[in-house]
Amino acid sequence: MKYEEALKDLDEIVQKMERNEYGIDELTTQLKKAKELIKECKDKLTKTDEDIKKILDDEK
Numbered sequence: 683m684k685y686e687e688a689l690k691d692l693d694e695i696v697q698k699m700e701r702n703e704y705g706i707d708e709l710t711t712q713l714k715k716a717k718e719l720i721k722e723c724k725d726k727l728t729k730t731d732e733d734i735k736k737i738l739d740d741e742k
Contacts (some may be wrong), residue, residue, distance in 0.1 A: 683722065685723060685726045687717075688719045688722050688723050688726075689723060691719055692716055692719040692720065692723070695712050695715060695716045695719070696716070699712070699713075700711070711715075733736075
């Protein structure tokens, strides 16, 4: 999944939570999904940061 897609899915979950659109059973499932999406986004950002640093270091 692309970063932008994960962020969009996460945003949808948050908006629905804020509007109380999830029942108690679905809330747990969606919270777990949100946690996975957050981890995926963080991992992608960390990898991108490492790649950028490596590229810049290689130019020195």
